[in-house]
Structure formats: C-alpha cells, structure tokens
Amino acid sequence: MELLSGADMIARALHDEGVEYIYGYPGGAALHIYDALFRQDKVQHILVRHEQAATHAADGYARASGKPGVVLVTSGPGATNAVTGIATAYMDSIPMVVLCGQVASHLIGEDAFQETDIVGVTRPIVKHSFSIKHPSEIPEVIKKAFYLASSGRPGPVVIDIPKDMTAPTERYEYSYPKKVRMRSYSPVTRGHxxxxxxxxxxxxxxxxxxxxxxxxxxxxxxxxxxxxxxxxxxxxxxxxxxxxxxxxxxxxxxxxxxxxxxxxxxxxxxxxxxxxxxxxxxxxxxxxxxxxxxxxxxxxxxxxxxxxxxxxxxxxxxxxxxxxxxxxxxxxxxxxxxxxxxxxxxxxxxxxxxxxxxxxEGKLYEPSAPGEPLKPQQVVEAVHRATRGEAFVATDVGQHQMFAAQYYKFQRPNRWITSGGLGTMGFGFPAAMGIKMSYPEDDVVLFTGEGSFQMMMQEFSTCKQYGIGVKIINLNNQSLGMVRQWQDLNYKSRHSHSYMESLPDFVQLAGAYGFRAIKVHTVEELEPALEEAFRNKDELVFLDIYVDPREHVYPMQVPLGSMRDMLLTKTERT
Amino acid sequence: MRHIISILMENEPGALSRVVGLFSQRNFNIETLNVAPTEDATLSRLTVTTVGEDRVIEQITKHLNKLVDVVKLVDLTEGSHIERELMLVKVKALGAQRDEIKRTADIFRAQIVDITPSLYTIQITGDGGKLDAFLAAMQPVGVLEVARTGVSGIARGEKVLSL
Incomplete structure (x- = not known):
C-alpha cells in the first residue's frame, strides 16, 4: 500500500472519485493541499476571483452535469465567502463538496489568524459536515462526503481540514474505499x-x-x-x-x-x-x-x-x-x-x-415599436430563436430571471440553471462559467441585470484566464427592476435605493479584459448583435442591452390570495 | 400537546449541536433536553420534550431523522411510557423547620443528601408535576438553588429503542 500525506490523499481521492474540476482560491491553511494539486495533473483546479464564485461555478457544473461540484477554499474569510454559495446549493438541493482549510488543530478555539468555526457557521445550510481529526480518515471522509452529497435528496457537504492534517511530513497508508455504509443514513430506493x-x-x-x-x-x-x-x-x-x-x-x-x-x-x-x-x-x-x-x-x-x-x-x-x-x-x-x-x-x-x-394569447406583453426602448421579454425571445432553444441558460435573480423563465422554452432538463430557493444575485455569471467549462461545445447564455452582474463581475478575469466563452445578456434597465416593481406596486413608486446610479460603461469594462462587447438600444440593433455574439462559441461576448425600466413582470399573484388571483398587467387583474 | 422524543445518535463531536440547532433553525420549541452516552459507547441517547400541534411534531421527527448523526428515534408519548426527572434542590433549613422539611421530603420520597447547619440539599426524582409540587411545598421555607436534569424516558413493556 502507498504512503501519502493528507494533502496528497485529498488530491488522489478527488481523482479516484472521478472529479474533473475543482473551483477554488488558495490561502494559508490550504497551502499543503494546493501544493499537492500542483504536483498532479489529473484534477484541474480553476482559480476564481472570489470564493463565492467558486461555489456558484461548482453549483452550475453540478446542475448541468448532475455530478457533485467541488470547491476548495482556505480558512476564515475564504470559508465565510463560500457561505452564500453553500446556502444557494442547499436551498436547491444541489450536490456539492466543499473542502475548507482550517487553522492547525492546536490553534482551534484560540481565535488564531484566519480562524472561523466554519462547521458551526454552515451547520444550518449543509446536508452534513465533517471535521478531519486524523489524516488517515481523509479517504473515507471524502468518500462519505460524495456519497452524502449526491444520494437521496442531494445537498452540499462541508469538510473542515485543519492544516496539520495535510502536513507533507506525515504519511499514512492510502486506499480509496469503493463503497461506504453509514448506519444512520439510508436513502429510500423505491416508493411504497x-x-x-x-x-x-x-x-x-x-x-x-x-x-x-x-x-x-x-x-x-x-x-x-x-x-x-x-x-x-x-x-x-x-x-x-x-x-x-x-x-x-x-x-x-x-x-x-x-x-x-x-x-x-x-x-x-x-x-x-x-x-x-x-x-x-x-x-x-x-x-x-x-x-x-x-x-x-x-x-x-x-x-x-x-x-x-x-x-x-x-x-x-x-x-x-x-x-x-x-x-x-x-x-x-x-x-x-x-x-x-x-x-x-x-x-x-x-x-x-x-x-x-x-x-x-398575444396579450402577455407589448413588443416595442422601432425607436422605442426594447422590452426585456422580446430580448429573451430573440435569444431563444438565436440559440434554437438549445442553450444552457444561467440567470441571476430578479426581473430578468422571471422573463428568462417565461420566454425561453426549454426542451431538456439540466439546461435551466437558476437560484430558485435562495434567490442569490451574483449566482449566474460563475454558474455559467462552471457549465461552459464542462460543455464547451454548447452555447451557454447568462441572462443577468446590471444589478446582479456587478455582484460577481470580477469573474471576467477568470473567464479571461481559462478562455471561457459564455454569452452575457445584460438586460440593463438601470435599476433594480424587481425591487422597483414592488415599490411601484406597494410603496406608491417610492424608489428607495432601487436606482443604480453611476453605472459603469459595461462595454469598456468588458473591453478592459479584452472581450467583445456591444451596446444595444433598439430592436434594429438586437438581431445583428445576437448574430455577432453567437458566431463563435468559444468567445465571451457581453451584450449590454438597454431595456425599458418601466416594464413589470406579469402575471403577478396578489399577496395573500389564491392561485388564480393575479395582476395581469399594470391595469388588469383577475 | 407535549411530546417526549428520545433519540439514539452517533456519539460524535457536533452531533448535539446539530440537534439543538435544528430546533432553533426551524422555530421548534425545546422544553427540556437531556443527553448522555449509552451502554454502547458509540451512541448517545438524547431526550427532548417539546410542545406543538401534530403537524409540527411530525415535521420535528422527520427533520431529526434526516440528520445524518441521528440513528433512530421514538416519540415516547405515542405509547405508554415511564418518564423521570431528577432534581437537586437546596433549601433553607433552620430550627424547627428542619424537621418539617424532612417530613415533607419523606412524603415526596425525596432524600436529603447533604446538610449544613443552615440548609439541606435534597434529591428527588419523578415526573415534572411531582417536582413542581415539591418545589411549591418548599417555597415557604426558602428555595436557594435548583438543578433539574430535564426529562428522561423509556417505553413500557417489550418495546426497545436500540439498533
């Protein structure tokens, strides 16, 4: 049997588990693991620009492929930055394994540098979590984590790994279990x-x-x-x-x-x-x-x-x-x-x-006349046509998400990738990256808005590093559309902090990373821009599409009503 | 309605916090909680009393069962069962009251387990109602300190909670 350090066991176990990609970000407590990753070439590590993006990218990969997404972060802020992504996966029952570095065992509880009780922090948002107590446990814990994450009702599993568990000087026998059994966990295999x-x-x-x-x-x-x-x-x-x-x-x-x-x-x-x-x-x-x-x-x-x-x-x-x-x-x-x-x-x-x-029929929205601002719905319909309804579609959260869900017609499962339960703004861009890396031959579209996109726009840099060709459709209504809609309906149009002042010029911003970006204002400009965007599937293209900021998402159920109580337009209700 | 849920769970670090955390996370209520290892050192037995409508209790047991550390559980109040709580109580015991307190303790089958010239430490077991009644009886003499374990319980008859 082979003797391996804890860090090498992690790299090996991930490979034995069939992991293709890990999304992560290095830091002190995870450095032994990063060194082990450097010394192998089986599992590819994708360096994101913020740990939240690592979790969303792994999540997007998991939703598209059905296989667990894998994340590696360091202790403290690395781990806490991952929390939103873990919660997102938990709410939508997405299989994910999150490896967190931790300060060395003898420092735990002493408020050491970059120490957080991440098992405690994530307790309500994981399916289960483990803390490594001895390096020899690593293969079995990793096997259990993948088994738990992907069986039964799937969900995220956190593994907390104190730095001394991965020390290169200590080596133990490595063998990866083929199967694990847990007496307290047996998901049902058939109904009554x-x-x-x-x-x-x-x-x-x-x-x-x-x-x-x-x-x-x-x-x-x-x-x-x-x-x-x-x-x-x-x-x-x-x-x-x-x-x-x-x-x-x-x-x-x-x-x-x-x-x-x-x-x-x-x-x-x-x-x-x-x-x-x-x-x-x-x-x-x-x-x-x-x-x-x-x-x-x-x-x-x-x-x-x-x-x-x-x-x-x-x-x-x-x-x-x-x-x-x-x-x-x-x-x-x-x-x-x-x-x-x-x-x-x-x-x-x-x-x-x-x-x-x-x-x-025919009353869902009024398409804009030439010269008028575009309607977000018609943009989604145009993207649907341009991609023949076959793209992977990731979204952020808000009006654009609802429009995408209403007007893009999906023929297959695992193509619609959205944060439904937690409603996480910032989810879409990294999720789209995770999908595109695994499905390079397919069109991967991100519907986003200028609000959501700015929450994760640092990931332009990741896309540049790995050549990730996602198509970004920014439905730019210069406001937090869904918030604004609720303010229109419930707060007499008092638009408290739903207006995005000082928006960047997204075309220049994408250009700064070397990406093609096109501003679109009118219906005449839309089709040619889409044509250009989808011409080359390997290229990231950013379409900054200005849409009517006054548009609302309808139907909208009336609060406290029944299923059929709906607002149908700004002036009609059931 | 009040329920007593008895849980066998892995005797692992963090298992207790998962159970307790579940109650606060899902807005379930905990009246008493009692936990200790069993004859099998890999298992702990945790007994929790909670109050809620049937629908809530159903959710509590389902969510507890979902926790990976929970191996088995039973709602003792669904059948005939024995429940006990242990209480240690320090009361003022001066002059003529010392005899009176001793007599009351005897009536409740409680035992005086420690004395000083000015106080008694009394041990009493029983269900919650009995302990409450004893405390009420002691109020006039002066209760100085109370330590209660929370409810522990077991089913009557042949039913056994084990793996």
Whole structure:
C-alpha cells in the first residue's frame, strides 16, 4: 500500500472519485493541499476571483452535469465567502463538496489568524459536515462526503481540514474505499407500492387532474419517465421554476410554471384542479401563494424522496416517499392497459385550459415599436430563436430571471440553471462559467441585470484566464427592476435605493479584459448583435442591452390570495 | 400537546449541536433536553420534550431523522411510557423547620443528601408535576438553588429503542 500525506490523499481521492474540476482560491491553511494539486495533473483546479464564485461555478457544473461540484477554499474569510454559495446549493438541493482549510488543530478555539468555526457557521445550510481529526480518515471522509452529497435528496457537504492534517511530513497508508455504509443514513430506493397503487387509482378517476413536478425530477433523472407517463395519460403538466425542462416546454400538455409569476393557465389550472400529482416539488411559498386558499378542490398526491418535504406546507392526501424515477416507472406499469374512468371530463378540462390559454394569447406583453426602448421579454425571445432553444441558460435573480423563465422554452432538463430557493444575485455569471467549462461545445447564455452582474463581475478575469466563452445578456434597465416593481406596486413608486446610479460603461469594462462587447438600444440593433455574439462559441461576448425600466413582470399573484388571483398587467387583474 | 422524543445518535463531536440547532433553525420549541452516552459507547441517547400541534411534531421527527448523526428515534408519548426527572434542590433549613422539611421530603420520597447547619440539599426524582409540587411545598421555607436534569424516558413493556 502507498504512503501519502493528507494533502496528497485529498488530491488522489478527488481523482479516484472521478472529479474533473475543482473551483477554488488558495490561502494559508490550504497551502499543503494546493501544493499537492500542483504536483498532479489529473484534477484541474480553476482559480476564481472570489470564493463565492467558486461555489456558484461548482453549483452550475453540478446542475448541468448532475455530478457533485467541488470547491476548495482556505480558512476564515475564504470559508465565510463560500457561505452564500453553500446556502444557494442547499436551498436547491444541489450536490456539492466543499473542502475548507482550517487553522492547525492546536490553534482551534484560540481565535488564531484566519480562524472561523466554519462547521458551526454552515451547520444550518449543509446536508452534513465533517471535521478531519486524523489524516488517515481523509479517504473515507471524502468518500462519505460524495456519497452524502449526491444520494437521496442531494445537498452540499462541508469538510473542515485543519492544516496539520495535510502536513507533507506525515504519511499514512492510502486506499480509496469503493463503497461506504453509514448506519444512520439510508436513502429510500423505491416508493411504497400500496401508496403508489392508491395514487394511480386516484389518477385514473380524476376529472381535472394536473401534474405538478419540480427539481426532484431533474436531479432524480426522471425526466424521460415523467414525459412518458404524462403523455400516456394526456394530463396537463406544470413544472415548478426548479423543474423547468423536465417536460418539454411548448408541448401542448405543458402549461408552463405556476406561482407568483407563473403562467395564467398554470395558476388557473392549479386553482381548479381536483387532483395534483406532485413529484419532486415542495410547495414553497412562491408557488402556493396563500396556503389556506390553495387549490380548494384538489386532492394531493405528493411524491418526494425527502419525507420532511411531504405535508410541510400543504397536507398530502397520498404521501409517497421515494425517488422520482422508481415511483414514476411503477406508476407507468400500473396505468398500462388501464382506461380513464372519466375521459369526457378530461376533454372538458382540456377545453377549459385551452380557454385560459386563448384568453392571454398575444396579450402577455407589448413588443416595442422601432425607436422605442426594447422590452426585456422580446430580448429573451430573440435569444431563444438565436440559440434554437438549445442553450444552457444561467440567470441571476430578479426581473430578468422571471422573463428568462417565461420566454425561453426549454426542451431538456439540466439546461435551466437558476437560484430558485435562495434567490442569490451574483449566482449566474460563475454558474455559467462552471457549465461552459464542462460543455464547451454548447452555447451557454447568462441572462443577468446590471444589478446582479456587478455582484460577481470580477469573474471576467477568470473567464479571461481559462478562455471561457459564455454569452452575457445584460438586460440593463438601470435599476433594480424587481425591487422597483414592488415599490411601484406597494410603496406608491417610492424608489428607495432601487436606482443604480453611476453605472459603469459595461462595454469598456468588458473591453478592459479584452472581450467583445456591444451596446444595444433598439430592436434594429438586437438581431445583428445576437448574430455577432453567437458566431463563435468559444468567445465571451457581453451584450449590454438597454431595456425599458418601466416594464413589470406579469402575471403577478396578489399577496395573500389564491392561485388564480393575479395582476395581469399594470391595469388588469383577475 | 407535549411530546417526549428520545433519540439514539452517533456519539460524535457536533452531533448535539446539530440537534439543538435544528430546533432553533426551524422555530421548534425545546422544553427540556437531556443527553448522555449509552451502554454502547458509540451512541448517545438524547431526550427532548417539546410542545406543538401534530403537524409540527411530525415535521420535528422527520427533520431529526434526516440528520445524518441521528440513528433512530421514538416519540415516547405515542405509547405508554415511564418518564423521570431528577432534581437537586437546596433549601433553607433552620430550627424547627428542619424537621418539617424532612417530613415533607419523606412524603415526596425525596432524600436529603447533604446538610449544613443552615440548609439541606435534597434529591428527588419523578415526573415534572411531582417536582413542581415539591418545589411549591418548599417555597415557604426558602428555595436557594435548583438543578433539574430535564426529562428522561423509556417505553413500557417489550418495546426497545436500540439498533
């Protein structure tokens, strides 16, 4: 058996785990590990310009590939800078392993230089965490961390590594375990058959059924099975913001996504359905609006791998704890050869839904006339056309995020990359980098705004270093659009600190790093700029697109109302 | 309603803080908390009493079960069970009161475990109600200090909480 130092064990274990990229930033407590990385060439380290970007880049990689993202930071500020990214991954159940340097064991608790109790700081935002107590534990802890991060309901795992655990002078036997077992952790592998039968009977008898599926279908790789089941039954489906792409958008059966800014037909269908078949979504407050008025006539089947998600905010009538793919496949085998009890009712339900669709057809927004400021929605639609709906799309947070979700139509899962749960501004740019590095042949688009982008714009430098060709669509409305929208609606248009004064000239800024950048003001300039931007897939291009700052995101649910209570435009409501 | 949840968890550093942290993070309430290693040195048993509607208790047990350090748990209040708390209390004990305090302690099956010329230290076990009643009985003579362990409990009959 080989003798390795703790630091070399880390590098080796990451390779044995199949890790391609680590995103990180060096510092004192992590230097032994960085030296070990220098002396190998299997795992590639990507140097970001801020630790938060490391976590978001790893997160973007994980969301696109389905594999855990890996982060390496030093102790103290290195680790605390990573906290927002860890919380972002936690809220969206993204597999991630974060290795944090720590001060040497004998200094812990003494307020040593760059010491933070990062295990304590991150406790509420991790799936689990480890602190290395002896170098010989390293291979097993790393194996456990990857197993925990990627199995069951995925999530981030932190490993705290005191500097003396990686000392080059101490060597121990290295072998990487093929498997780990933990007596206190055994994620379910299938759902309860009796419950699934019960669910299927309800589905066959339903008069106004509706699938409502979420991120669990994406991370559970159950998209194909879901599409099969939904098509067999000819039921309508709405996917949560996190579940976009798990069922092809634009398909007749897909109603878009529900919730605060969800589609008119989705929210109406949710309100009127008599059976919600929820798979891998968690009925969060941005979906349900007021839970006491939520879906008054619906029975709820709730499939989730995490029992604590079931009946948390909304009581499930048929709870099923299990992985999405296994449960859906069991449902498929049960519906095979069976007939719907009320096919006429389903027909009538479809006409009702088509009626809602027709009501809003062509009324979603007013495209701008030549010479007028561009509408953000039409920019998203133009990008969708330019990329044939096949790009990876990362976003930041705010109006542009909602417009991107509403107007870019995804055909596949893992292509829509957004911070849904935590709503982290600054997420998008590094996430796009993480995606592009793993999918160099694909178009990777970042929809951002001038507010979000400035939170992580230092990453231009990382893109320059590694030649990362993401396409940045800056929907520049010179204000914090979503904040401004709420101020318009709830604070009599008192725009408290939602106006971004002293914006940089983004074209010059991108130019300073050597990137092509184009300012776009009018509809005539848009198509040629997009054409130029997407001509070369290896090149980072920044489009600074000025859009109408007065535009609001609609529909918008009325606070404390039911699913169908919506503002449809600035002057219309349901 | 009040519930007693008994948890077997890994006897590892940080495990206790994860359990306690969960309660504050999710806005669950802790009335009492009691923790010690078991006969198996790799396991600790933690007993927590909490108050909440059934929906909240269901969430508490689900979230506790999700913690990687939690191996097994049981809500003792779902069945017949024994619950005990131990209390050490120092009371003023002067002159004629010394006899009276001794008699009261006997009635409660409490024991005087330490004395000085001016005070008694009394040990008493029982459920929370009994301990409260004893404290109320001692109030007139003067309670100087109280140390309570919080509830520990075990199911009646054949049911066993083990791996």
């Amino acid at each position: 058959s009796g419950q699934i039968k019960k669910a299927v009977e309800l589905m066959l008898k339903a008069r106004r059924p509706l699938f409502f599926t979420g991120g669990g279908v994406v991370s559970g790789r159950a998209s194909e099975a879901l599409t099969d089941l939904v098509r067999r039954l000819n039921f309508p489906i709405t996917t949560s913001l996190m579940g976009i792409g798990a069922y092809p958008q634009g398909d007749r059966q897909c109603l878009g996504w529900p919730g605060m800014h969800g589609s008119y037909e989705s929210n109406n269908a949710m309100h009127h359905t008599d059976l919600i078949i929820c798979i891998g979504a968690r009925f969060d407050d941005r979906v349900t609006n007021n839970t006491s008025k939520f879906c008054p006539t619906a029975k709820i089947i709730h499939v989730d791998i995490d029992p604590s998600s079931v009946s948390k905010t909304v009581r499930a009538d048929v709870p099923i704890v299990g992985p999405a793919d296994a449960v859906i496949n069991e449902m498929i085998s049960l519906v095979q050869g069976r007939e719907l009890a009320n096919p006429d009712a389903l027909e009538a339900w479809w006409s009702q839904i088509d009626g809602w669709r027709a009501e809003r």
